[in-house]
Amino acid sequence: MEPLHHYKEIWCVDFEFNQPTGERPSPVCMVAREFRSNRLVRLWREQLLQLKEPPFPTGADALFVAYYASAELGCFLALGWPMPARVLDLYPEFRCKVSGLTTPCGCGLLGALSYHGIDSIDAAEKDAMRQLVMRGEPYTDAERIAVLDYCQSDVDALVKLLLAMMGGIDLPRALLRGRYMTAAARMEWNGVPIDTDALSTFKERWQTVQTKLIEKIDSKYGVYDGRTFKSDRWAAWLAANGIPWPRLPSGDLALDDDTFREAARTYPAVAPIRELRTTLSQLRLNELPVGSDGRNRCILSAFGSRTSRNQPSNSKFIFGPSAWLRSLIRPEPGMAVAYIDWSQQELAIAAALSGDLKMQQAYQSGDFYLTFAKMANAVPQDATKDSHADIRDQFKTVALGVLYGLSAEGLARKLNVPPVRGRDLLLLHKETFKTFWKWSDRVQDEAILGGRLRTVFGWTVHAGDKPNPRSLRNFPMQANGAEMMRLACCLTTERGIKLCCPVHDALLIEAPAADIDAAVAATQEAMREASEIVLAGFPLRTDAKVVKHPDRYMDKRGKTMWEAVCELCGREP
Numbered sequence: 001m002e003p004l005h006h007y008k009e010i011w012c013v014d015f016e017f018n019q020p021t022g023e024r025p026s027p028v029c030m031v032a033r034e035f036r037s038n039r040l041v042r043l044w045r046e047q048l049l050q051l052k053e054p055p056f057p058t059g060a061d062a063l064f065v066a067y068y069a070s071a072e073l074g075c076f077l078a079l080g081w082p083m084p085a086r087v088l089d090l091y092p093e094f095r096c097k098v099s100g101l102t103t104p105c106g107c108g109l110l111g112a113l114s115y116h117g118i119d120s121i122d123a124a125e126k127d128a129m130r131q132l133v134m135r136g137e138p139y140t141d142a143e144r145i146a147v148l149d150y151c152q153s154d155v156d157a158l159v160k161l162l163l164a165m166m167g168g169i170d171l172p173r174a175l176l177r178g179r180y181m182t183a184a185a186r187m188e189w190n191g192v193p194i195d196t197d198a199l200s201t202f203k204e205r206w207q208t209v210q211t212k213l214i215e216k217i218d219s220k221y222g223v224y225d226g227r228t229f230k231s232d233r234w235a236a237w238l239a240a241n242g243i244p245w246p247r248l249p250s251g252d253l254a255l256d257d258d259t260f261r262e263a264a265r266t267y268p269a270v271a272p273i274r275e276l277r278t279t280l281s282q283l284r285l286n287e288l289p290v291g292s293d294g295r296n297r298c299i300l301s302a303f304g305s306r307t308s309r310n311q312p313s314n315s316k317f318i319f320g321p322s323a324w325l326r327s328l329i330r331p332e333p334g335m336a337v338a339y340i341d342w343s344q345q346e347l348a349i350a351a352a353l354s355g356d357l358k359m360q361q362a363y364q365s366g367d368f369y370l371t372f373a374k375m376a377n378a379v380p381q382d383a384t385k386d387s388h389a390d391i392r393d394q395f396k397t398v399a400l401g402v403l404y405g406l407s408a409e410g411l412a413r414k415l416n417v418p419p420v421r422g423r424d425l426l427l428l429h430k431e432t433f434k435t436f437w438k439w440s441d442r443v444q445d446e447a448i449l450g451g452r453l454r455t456v457f458g459w460t461v462h463a464g465d466k467p468n469p470r471s472l473r474n475f476p477m478q479a480n481g482a483e484m485m486r487l488a489c490c491l492t493t494e495r496g497i498k499l500c501c502p503v504h505d506a507l508l509i510e511a512p513a514a515d516i517d518a519a520v521a522a523t524q525e526a527m528r529e530a531s532e533i534v535l536a537g538f539p540l541r542t543d544a545k546v547v548k549h550p551d552r553y554m555d556k557r558g559k560t561m562w563e564a565v566c567e568l569c570g571r572e573p
Contacts, residue, residue: 003171007063007086010035011056012158014066015075016133016151022289022297024189027075028133029144031151032056033159035065042148048079058084067091067109067158069178070302073185083185087178090161092303093169096177099306100452100462113157116164121153173458177303180486183493184302191295192318192500192508193337195330195552201569203285210280212568217276217561229277231255243267244416254413257321262414264557266393275324275561283322287315294332300501306471307478308459309485310502319503324558324565327573329508329547336516336548340523341506342531343541344368345484346403346477352538353476354439358432360538369396376428398425403477405470440473447472455479456534481505484534491526513548520544 004010013032017025027048032041034056041055054076058064064084066072068091076083094112105111113120129150132143139147202209211227218224223233231253238245238253245263246254260274290296296318304311314320318329331337342348347368351359358375365371370388373379373395379388394415401411412422430437447453447463453475454460459482461475485502492499492507497519500508507527511519524542531540547553554562566573 003166003169004035004063006061008061009037009057010063010065010162012065012155012162013056013072014151014154014158015072016147017071017075017078018134018136020291022191022291022295024291024297025071025074025078027078029148029151030075031148031155033152033155035159035162040152042152044144044148052080054081054084058082060085062086063088064178065090065158065162067112067154067161069181070185070188070300073182074189077185077189083182086175087182088162088169088171088174089178089181090158090165092177092181092308093165093174095303095308096458096460097165097168098462099308099460100464109154109157109161112161116161118157118160118164120157121150126150170458176457176490177486179490181302183486183489183499184300186493187489187499187501188297188300190498190500190510191291191293191297192329193331193335193510194290194294194296194318195328196290196294198330198566198571199285199288199290199328201571202565205569206285209565209568213276213279213561213564216564216568217272221273223273227280229255234273241269243270246413246416248413259414262397266397271557272560275322275558278321279324279561282314282320283325284315287313288318288325289316306461307475307482308455309478309482309504317501319501319508322558322561323555324561326555326558327552327562329553330551331510331513331547331549333549334513335510336513336546337500337508337510337553338516338520338523338544338546339503339506339508339553340520340527340542340544341503342484342527343543345481345505345540347399348531348538348540349477349480349484349535350403350436350440352535353480354433354436356433356435356439359436366541367392369393369399372399372429372432375432378428394425398429402426402429403474405473443476444469444472447475453479455483457483459483480534484530484540487533488523488527488530491530492523495522495526497523497526516546516548520546 011032011034013030015030016028018028019025027045029044030048033039063086065088069087069089073083090112095107103111103115105114110120110123110126129147133147214224214227221237223230223237235253246259248254257278260270260277264271264274288296289298298312298316301311318326329337344363348363351363362368362371362375367385370383370385370392373391374381374383378395379391385392397415398411401414406414408423408426409419411425412419415422443453448467452460452462453472459479463472485505488507489499489502498510500510507523509519509523524544527542528539532538563573
């Protein structure tokens with residue numbers, strides 16, 4: 001009990017709720033149990049709607065406990081209740097405990113109970129009860145009792161899980177993660193404004209459009225045979241256009257999406273074919289959830305990855321893999337949105353955490369890649385982005401590749417240069433950023449010898465029996481970047497900024513058009529503050545892109561595809 005002793009009351013809470021696709025949650029019932037006194041509260045929807053605040057304290061001297069708390073807190077928002085001041089969510093605490101380990105029953109509540117040897121409701125019974133809840137009214141008296149009993153079973157299980165886990169919980173850091181789940185609830189509640197007319201048109205004509213898209217986009221490439229992408233034709237197009245392309249150890253072209261994504265950044269001509277491949281293989285328009293208020297809502301899947309990043313479904317999140325689809329984002333009349341991202345976040349994190357002064361200088365110069373090339377004496381000191389674009393691109397690939405543990409051979413394949421050039425480039429990085437490499441080696445050794453790594457806020461990953469050195473070296477950048485993002489989300493939402501969603505290293509906000517500049521400035525300040533807190537005083541730059549109604553958001557990588565889809569559907573882009 002020691003970590004929790006100073007709270008007067010500790011309430012374990014669970015809601016059952018309906019939530020049609022794309023809509024906000026509608027509470028069906030709630031059960032809450034006080035941890036020490038065992039006091040029990042069971043309330044059906046009609047009773048909940050009569051309350052202006054929760055039937056238990058939610059101030060700083062009380063602790064709110066849940067499993068995947070953003071769901072419960074979404075019900076708070078639906079009821080108009082004030083949010084709890086202190087949230088302990090056992091879901092991220094369990095994820096943190098087992099990250100990198102095998103969990104045979106998953107990481108849901110049943111999985112956490114099983115891991116700790118706690119009996120629980122049968123999974124099939126749980127699914128059946130969830131189906132009953134989702135069916136909605138009318139419920140018989142017997143069904144109401146059954147649903148309340150089911151909800152109570154989750155609460156009773158939560159009490160047992162808290163008892164089992166409390167000894168290993170780092171409460172201050174756990175409360176920070178709970179604080180983020182409060183922000184996540186607000187973001188899932190807000191959603192992203194969507195041009196529903198355009199979406200409806202695309203859905204109606206999608207089957208026909210896909211075939212015509214291939215004909216239209218591929219007319220400039222000639223790499224498709226029907227709906228099949230032909231690698232030999234792609235190789236011929238690359239050769240004809242003088243574009244180097246990474247190859248696998250087998251000698252075949254690398255055709256994974258990561259390779260296409262990286263190539264498109266350097267060679268814009270690759271972007272349309274990459275978008276086409278992504279669209280054909282991954283896009284499911286009918287799966288994109290949009291509520292009756294015209295907003296895309298999905299579960300953000302907070303703490304879903306080993307590095308603790310959000311992991312929303314690609315098919316359900318507007319910022320999924322197809323960049324052109326993001327042009328469906330359109331602010332409502334009188335409103336504006338802004339996409340604000342950290343500049344070169346992972347490079348900055350590496351520079352700050354390693355303490356490499358040269359790397360910090362390169363970041364602070366405003367052009368890390370060109371400055372790196374100058375430090376390595378690969379270009380003259382008066383070189384510019386335009387005068388030495390090719391060399392800068394090479395050094396960009398090296399700088400980013402190192403963060404992901406790319407070997408000299410891997411660099412050579414990625415750059416389509418001889419292996420000796422790959423080794424030379426990697427050596428230049430090691431000689432230029434010696435302090436970084438000492439730190440990175442230490443990170444890897446610590447993980448392998450100690451069995452785990454931690455972020456500055458205590459998120460843990462276990463190396464496992466077969467540790468992957470590349471992922472271990474990259475963990476500090478990915479995972480501390482996630483910490484930074486979560487803290488920025490907390491700060492922005494707590495300061496009254498309407499945050500629609502986080503996107504890796506960026507935030508999408510919304511405000512009246514007249515107020516958007518002030519909202520952007522406040523968000524940038526929060527993001528700068530978050531970077532300084534995570535990186536011990538090292539500030540990161542941010543860039544902002546503002547879109548006001550009637551304009552729409554446009555990701556330049558998807559511009560060609562968007563225009564093609566609109567043309568085929570008879571719409572103005």
